Amino acid sequence: MYATSYHRASSVEDAVRLRARNEEGRYLSGGMTLISTMKQRLAAPSDLIDLRHIPALRGISIDGRKVTIGAATPHADVAASRELRALCPAICELAGHIGDPHVRHMGTIGGSIANNDPAADYPAAVLGLGATVATDRRSIAADAFFTGLFEIALEEGEMVTAVTFEAPEKAGYAKFNNPASRFAMTGVFVAKTASGVRVAVTGAGSDGVFRHAGFEQALASNWSADALNGVSVDASRLLSDLHANAEYRANLVKVMAKRAVAAAG
Ligand SMILES: Cc1cc2nc3c(=O)[nH]c(=O)nc-3n(C[C@H](O)[C@H](O)[C@H](O)COP(=O)(O)OP(=O)(O)OC[C@H]3O[C@@H](n4cnc5c(N)ncnc54)[C@H](O)[C@@H]3O)c2cc1C
Numbered sequence: 001m002y003a004t005s006y007h008r009a010s011s012v013e014d015a016v017r018l019r020a021r022n023e024e025g026r027y028l029s030g031g032m033t034l035i036s037t038m039k040q041r042l043a044a045p046s047d048l049i050d051l052r053h054i055p056a057l058r059g060i061s062i063d064g065r066k067v068t069i070g071a072a073t074p075h076a077d078v079a080a081s082r083e084l085r086a087l088c089p090a091i092c093e094l095a096g097h098i099g100d101p102h103v104r105h106m107g108t109i110g111g112s113i114a115n116n117d118p119a120a121d122y123p124a125a126v127l128g129l130g131a132t133v134a135t136d137r138r139s140i141a142a143d144a145f146f147t148g149l150f151e152i153a154l155e156e157g158e159m160v161t162a163v164t165f166e167a168p169e170k171a172g173y174a175k176f177n178n179p180a181s182r183f184a185m186t187g188v189f190v191a192k193t194a195s196g197v198r199v200a201v202t203g204a205g206s207d208g209v210f211r212h213a214g215f216e217q218a219l220a221s222n223w224s225a226d227a228l229n230g231v232s233v234d235a236s237r238l239l240s241d242l243h244a245n246a247e248y249r250a251n252l253v254k255v256m257a258k259r260a261v262a263a264a265g
Contacts, residue, residue: 057073
């Protein structure tokens with residue numbers, strides 16, 4: 001690991017100021033990706049600006065059906081929130097099946113979506129729920145936030161502060177996980193929201209998380225797993241790697257979508 005300077009930020013403003021002062025600096029949230037990348041000498045930030053001790057970035061707040069999850073909220077807190085489970089059990093289930101207990105107690109929703117690993121779970125929930133990503137300077141719709149593999153719409157030094165969404169009428173998530181890491185080889189999040197049905201697929205797309213228009217149309221006219229029987233999944237847009245080829249993933253996308261609808265009820 002290369003030498004780096006550690007800063008414990010006390011507020012969002014403090015963190016943004018520290019980041020602006022250090023061009024080669026990086027925000028540190030759970031460190032589950034960033035620290036291991038640094039240990040492998042694949043990243044060498046001059047400064048680490050720790051967001052975990054900023055009270056405004058942690059916790060879940062609920063106002064009617066509007067849910068706000070602070071960027072530095074660990075997966076374990078999302079999984080354990082009774083108030084959130086009463087409104088949207090699918091996101092609690094998703095968080096409860098990320099990695100292992102250590103990863104769930106350290107890793108955060110903000111770090112997960114800022115990293116936008118193509119096999120991560122949260123991007124499917126954020127896109128599937130039609131959530132809004134709040135940053136220190138603006139709000140970004142989920143449809144515009146995820147722009148490619150490990151790519152997002154943030155500008156230099158911009159920080160995710162929260163994820164907000166309206167609780168859906170129904171939602172479900174199913175993933176076929178890599179048995180070692182538990183990352184999604186394919187994961188599908190389905191939601192019936194006030195603005196229509198949304199289906200987001202992670203772990204499978206060659207450009208990262210994506211929505212499946214064919215599934216959305218089929219479920220909008222008939223919310224049932226059987227409605228997906230006749231809908232095809234185009235393998236040419238899917239990943240092939242040592243875990244699974246594109247054709248195998250195309251089959252998984254449909255199987256996981258059906259399971260997600262069944263889980264949503
Ligand atoms: C063994 C293992 C298993 C895992 N399994 C899964 C799994 O099954 N499913 C899954 O989805 N994930 C999995 N993960 C990933 C994990 O859940 C974390 O979400 C992920 O590592 C990043 O979150 P973090 O909070 O640790 O971010 P960090 O590692 O601290 O940061 C990641 C990146 O995001 C940037 N960043 C962090 N916070 C912000 C912010 N608020 N604003 C802007 N940029 C920010 C950092 O600068 C860095 O570039 C696994 C990780 C490990 C190590």
